[in-house]
Amino acid sequence: MKFLDSHVHMVSRTTDDYQRMASAGVAAIIEPSFWQGQPRTEPGTFKDYFNTLVGFERFRASQFGIKHYCTIGLNPKEANNEKLAEAVMELLPLYICKEGVVGIGEIGFDDQTRAEEKYLRLQAQLALEADLPIQIHTPHRDKRLGTIRTMDVLEDVGIDPAKVIIDHNNEETVKEVLDRGYWAAFTIYPHTKLGNERMVEILREYGAERIIVDSAADWGISDALAVPKTAALMKEQGITLERIEQVTYQNPLAAYGQSGQISEEDWSDTAGVDPAALFEGNTILRGGMDVATAMSQYRIE
Amino acid sequence: MRELLLDILDASAPGDACDWLRRRLGEHAAHFRRRPFYYDFSGVSRHFPKHAPVAATLEQLAALGEECPGFTVEGWDVFRLARVVLLEALGRQEKDTFLGTVAALLNTADLREQAAIYSAFPILPYSDDLVEAAVDGLRSNIVDVFDSIALGNPFPAAHFAAPAWNQMVLKALFINRPLHRIVGLDRRRNAALSEAVSYLAHERWSAGRTLPPEAWRNCIGFVDETIAADLGHLVDHGGPVDRQAAALVVASLPAEDAAPLRALLGPELAAAESGELTWDGLGRSLALDPGLNGSPVKP
């Protein structure tokens, strides 16, 4: 079975992760723009970060046979530095229509401040202007109200819920998110929050329609294999393969496919990995290691 | 130039994509604003097929060369051509708008966009203000970006000072790019480059390594004692293509100056003198079989 992890911050991950993801069947990934663990202080570092997302990281993924896409946006945490936020807003139009940019994201609320709302609105308008899907980060604190408030703002701007993927849902938020017509994504965190067993329960209750499973793996404790692992658990627990494929592959493809920038042919047509390809004089595959032999236990045939 | 490029695009891409581009060109001509231009430049990827090569007829290629000597769309895909058409339109804006927009695009470009921008340089105005960007682009080791400036592009030969030109040619040798596709290679030959080629050859030979035979093309007109000795080394220790390269250089020398070398080169020299063997032909044969692209190790 092939997987599409629609939320993973690969700039923070090692090549081991890429190898294991490829072996486990992850065909494509979407990397949202987010903050990097400590606040940036200059707009130029955002520019270089965005350049990395459409440049080197894309290349790095390709070295493992994985297609890399991204969403571009100003994250809610850093929206609170208004001087910086203004400058980043000036940069966004240069990126959002690029090849492989499948949405504006991840945007939304963190502390639910006035500045956060302002930049959520402005970026929603930008998504409308560029006709792009939106990837929403929901706050970890006061999540339910923050999620409702996010949807209220988006609808106020005139966004079609069918073009919005609301991420980091839990049992408390999913019903309203689905009822209002949005895609509901679930991040599978190891140890905390939503583990893969709870995910199985959610699927039993709500079915697979408009539900997406992702890893949101980043620089913190997280699991780049969360999607294939959850799929394996689902299979073990008797969820049908069709349903598993829907939430780990077909749904994110359909949701972000509305950008016109991601389609299955992108990875079914590829000639595979070119180990001789160079980026800035670097090759990632030192010594021509064999990806295929490693870590195949999460693959579902 | 624009009509010619659009004709080629028409033959290479779906009609609705070309219609979109024409509409956008009209819009930018009527009232140019940066943000929509950014959207369109990137957004070419939303309207054109992702991997479609440009199909130009020989007549069209000849017409391009007539309007801008050395300029070609050979080897391009439709993304690049559509973006070059947009940049040509940008070139009709006033200088500050034009240069500011090009700089912003270059600063944030993905790989395919970078290649498109550099490919457009020969047909853009304010060339003097673009030279630094082109020189900087060559510092990239991304082969596609390097190639978009160095190969099939008349901009460097027309606008680079000798040091930048020489750096470009030497880097092309280092990363094994086909020299015969550098526009103006023969016209821009100079003593410093010839000397640098010889120095590089000695460095490689000392390390037991090889040098692409096309390198010696830069030494024509600057054959001194050192280069003559290098040619002797090629004849004595080189492979068949090294001997061909040596023959092409020797054929450019007055017969009386090169008697010892001529004596060593039989059929290769005859082929070079008859025109059967040329630098471009030699370059193409290397491109077909990169395994040949080596010159002798130290004996």
Ligand SMILES: [Zn+2]
């Ligand atoms: Zn995230």
